[in-house]
Amino acid sequence: MVGEVRRSGAERGAGPSPRAASLRGVARRNVALSFRAFRCWLTVYRRIWRSSIWSSVLGPLFYLGAMGFGLGSLVDAHGTASLGGVGYLAFVAPAILASGAMNTAMAEASYPVFGSVKWNKIYIGAQASPLRPADLFRGHLMFMTMRIAMNAAIFTVFMWIFGAAQSGWVVLAWPVAVLTGLAFAAPVAAWAVTVKNENSFAYMFRFGMMPLLLFSGTFFPISQLPGWLRLLAYATPLWHGVALCRALSLGHVDPVQALVDVAYLAALAIVGVWAGARTYRRRLCV
Amino acid sequence: MSSASLRMLPPTGRLRRLARGSDPSRPPREGMRSAGPFRGDPGSLRLIERHARVYRHAWLVFVSGVFEPLFYLLSVGLGLGVLVGKVPGPGGQPIPYRDFVAPGLLAVSSMNGAMYDSTFNIFFRLKYAKLYDAVLATPMRPAQVALGEIGWALLRGTIYAIAFTLVMLALGLVHSPWAVLNVPVAVLIGFAFAAIGMTGTTYMRSWQDFDYVILASMPLFLFSATFYPLSVYPRPLQVVIEWTPLYQGVVLLRDLTLGVVGPELIWRAAYLGVLGLAGLYASGRRIGKLLLV
Numbered sequence: 001m002v003g004e005v006r007r008s009g010a011e012r013g014a015g016p017s018p019r020a021a022s023l024r025g026v027a028r029r030n031v032a033l034s035f036r037a038f039r040c041w042l043t044v045y046r047r048i049w050r051s052s053i054w055s056s057v058l059g060p061l062f063y064l065g066a067m068g069f070g071l072g073s074l075v076d077a078h079g080t081a082s083l084g085g086v087g088y089l090a091f092v093a094p095a096i097l098a099s100g101a102m103n104t105a106m107a108e109a110s111y112p113v114f115g116s117v118k119w120n121k122i123y124i125g126a127q128a129s130p131l132r133p134a135d136l137f138r139g140h141l142m143f144m145t146m147r148i149a150m151n152a153a154i155f156t157v158f159m160w161i162f163g164a165a166q167s168g169w170v171v172l173a174w175p176v177a178v179l180t181g182l183a184f185a186a187p188v189a190a191w192a193v194t195v196k197n198e199n200s201f202a203y204m205f206r207f208g209m210m211p212l213l214l215f216s217g218t219f220f221p222i223s224q225l226p227g228w229l230r231l232l233a234y235a236t237p238l239w240h241g242v243a244l245c246r247a248l249s250l251g252h253v254d255p256v257q258a259l260v261d262v263a264y265l266a267a268l269a270i271v272g273v274w275a276g277a278r279t280y281r282r283r284l285c286v
Numbered sequence: 287m288s289s290a291s292l293r294m295l296p297p298t299g300r301l302r303r304l305a306r307g308s309d310p311s312r313p314p315r316e317g318m319r320s321a322g323p324f325r326g327d328p329g330s331l332r333l334i335e336r337h338a339r340v341y342r343h344a345w346l347v348f349v350s351g352v353f354e355p356l357f358y359l360l361s362v363g364l365g366l367g368v369l370v371g372k373v374p375g376p377g378g379q380p381i382p383y384r385d386f387v388a389p390g391l392l393a394v395s396s397m398n399g400a401m402y403d404s405t406f407n408i409f410f411r412l413k414y415a416k417l418y419d420a421v422l423a424t425p426m427r428p429a430q431v432a433l434g435e436i437g438w439a440l441l442r443g444t445i446y447a448i449a450f451t452l453v454m455l456a457l458g459l460v461h462s463p464w465a466v467l468n469v470p471v472a473v474l475i476g477f478a479f480a481a482i483g484m485t486g487t488t489y490m491r492s493w494q495d496f497d498y499v500i501l502a503s504m505p506l507f508l509f510s511a512t513f514y515p516l517s518v519y520p521r522p523l524q525v526v527i528e529w530t531p532l533y534q535g536v537v538l539l540r541d542l543t544l545g546v547v548g549p550e551l552i553w554r555a556a557y558l559g560v561l562g563l564a565g566l567y568a569s570g571r572r573i574g575k576l577l578l579v
Contacts, residue, residue: 051497058501066508070518071370074383078371088369119414199344206350210357220365 030135037131037139040122045143060100060155064162067092067219082221086166086250093164094173094249095218097155098241101181104151106209108144109188110201116140117193123284133280137193141186141276148181149174159249167251176248176262180241183265186272190279212238240264329426333434334441348445355450358391359384359457374515376537376546388459389539390512392450392468393475397532398503399446400476403439404483405499409490418577428574432566436480443476444469454543462545471542471555475535478558481565482531488572506532534558 045052068089075088083091116122116136123136131139156174159165165173188204195201215225216238222230233239240261247253341348367383375381411417418431426434447469454460486499510532516524527533534554541547 048492048494051494055497055501055504059504062505062508066513070509070514071366073518074370074373074514078369080369082369199347202347203350206354210354214357214361214365219361220369224365224368226364 030138033131033135034138034142037126037136038142039139040126041140041143042146056151056154060096060151060158063096063100064089064093064158064164067096068162068164082224084221084250089162089164090166090250091221091246092219093159093162094170094245095242097152097159097173097177097249098180098245099213099216099218099238100155101148101152101177101241102184102209102212102238104148105144105181105185106188106205108147109185110192110204111198113140113189113192114195114198114201117283118198123193123280127284133284134277136284137189137276137280138273141182141189141273144185144189145178145182148185149178152177152181165249167249169248169251169253173245173248176241176244176265179262179265179269180237180245183237183241183268183272186269186276188272190272190276193276193283194279212236217242237265237268329430330434330437332426333421333431334438337438348442351446352449352453355391355395355453358395359388359453359459362387362391363457374517376541376544381544384457385459385461385544386515386540387513388454388457389468389543390510390536392447392454392472393510393532393535393539394507394512395450396443396447396472396475396535397479397506399443400439400478400480401483401499401503403442404435404480405487405490405496408435408484408487409493409496412487412573412576418573422577428578429570431573432484432570435484436477436562436566436569439480440473440476443480444473447472447476460543462543462547464542464545464547467542468539471535471538474555474558474562475532475538477562478531478535478565481562481569483565484569485565485572488569488576506530510536512536531558531561 072088072092075083080087080091117124123133126136127133152174156165156170156177159170192201215229215233216222216236217233218238222233222239225233244253244258244261247258363384366387370383372380373383373386375386421431422428450472451460451465451468455465483499490496509527510530511527512532516527519527534557538551538554538558541551
């Protein structure tokens with residue numbers, strides 16, 4: 001108690017300015033409370049990780065096997081000039097990394113967020129605690145980021161083991177995949193909390209995720225798309241994630257292009273984080 | 287306990303007999319009389335009617351289902367088809383990749399639709415909506431619930447299969463009049479997987495167990511000769527895959543669509559039918575066990 005008073009007195013005296021010090025205090029409080037919300041999800045996850053780890057490990061293995069080796073054997077036999085001369089496994093694996101991050105993000109940010117309001121009411125219960133809606137959002141987003149990072153890390157290791165990565169830069173494909181996931185998780189969670197009917201998610205998966213997955217240069221280069229569709233593909237966030245992961249995994253990175261990709265994804269994530277704090281407040285503060 | 291609430295709790299022996307549908311003291315209700323569990327059965331029709339009423343406001347979800355095959359087939363036509371070129375078809379002759387993969391996608395979509403309907407939705411009704419607790423307080427019996435749920439899944443599957451086949455026809459991916467059988471075969475695939483999925487659902491403890499559903503359906507989806515011919519695999523693996531249920535469906539639909547039809551297709555269809563009937567029987571028993579003790 002005494003120490004605390006003395007410390008705050010010292011801050012007031014020696015800090016750069018009282019305004020900056022109080023801003024720092026607000027930030028520290030935000031982080032501490034968000035982390036508390038995150039730990040709630042961690043407690044839940046500690047009980048259920050066993051079942052999800054199987055699909056996190058085996059899912060990517062199946063995909064690599066089927067797409068990289070099975071389909072890859074057909075593509076490689078037919079000729080890979082349009083892929084830039086690399087084998088199909090090397091072409092498709094980084095794209096599966098990025099789109100897998102998107103999948104995890106959308107799955108973790110849709111039904112679980114909606115369910116926390118409507119089904120198991122975790123958010124409603126948390127309102128009896130000092131946590132504010134924005135803390136709940138940031139805490140949940142931390143948990144989503146952790147899940148995305150876990151799955152992406154497992155997949156990156158598999159890429160390395162199976163020789164799908166052609167360059168050491170692939171270690172940077174992991175954070176890029178996490179950023180790609182975050183660029184989807186934050187906006188989707190911000191929207192999911194406002195949703196009134198869970199059918200909306202069926203539309204999101206059908207008209208959002210599915211076309212993104214199929215037409216963002218994941219399974220084939222977008223140079224094969226007709227002109228207008230190609231322009232549309234360039235505008236999607238998934239394409240930027242896929243392109244950057246692929247460049248890193250193949251080892252020829254164009255720094256300017258990479259900067260554009262990262263800036264685009266980061267902008268989406270930041271907008272999502274900002275919007276989420278607002279939509280959560282509007283939905284959860286009565 | 288008051289006598290009124292005691293009267294609301296029938297003795298377990300009677301409830302058991304009710305479950306088997308052999309309660310002589312109970313007058314048969316209009317429309318429910320002499321309805322065996324697997325015959326055209328008004329009880330299960332009522333469950334289907336209930337779902338139709340619930341989904342009346344979500345009809346757009348059904349309509350939007352047409353877009354899924356469209357997206358898939360477009361991406362194959364524009365992208366993967368160009369990369370892969372030609373693959374050996376069912377008769378051994380080389381065929382374009384899009385002709386090869388389209389029937390496989392129909393089989394996958396029938397399986398996935400039926401699986402999700404019979405696992406996620408049924409688990410929700412079983413554990414959260416408590417729908418079957420309410421239903422079994424009526425003269426309906428567990429087998430009728432199982433039949434009704436699977437019937438509903440098949441009804442949805444039929445709509446999707448028709449839409450998918452029409453999209454294939456519009457894109458010029460149908461090469462034989464045998465393809466009219468695509469819809470019943472797709473429904474048969476749906477039947478087999480809905481029945482198995484529903485049986486599995488009765489063993490589920492929480493949502494986390496659904497990771498195992500995905501873990502089971504994903505390798506079927508990826509490895510059942512859907513995206514590339516069986517000849518890609520080494521021989522021992524081929525033998526294993528030839529025995530999986532989705533493979534039967536994929537071969538059935540591919541052969542029908544391309545017009546390479548032989549008598550062995552009957553055995554493949556019978557395989558799926560037996561699987562479905564076994565699942566139907568097992569799920570009816572399981573629902574009775576879960577809710578009527």
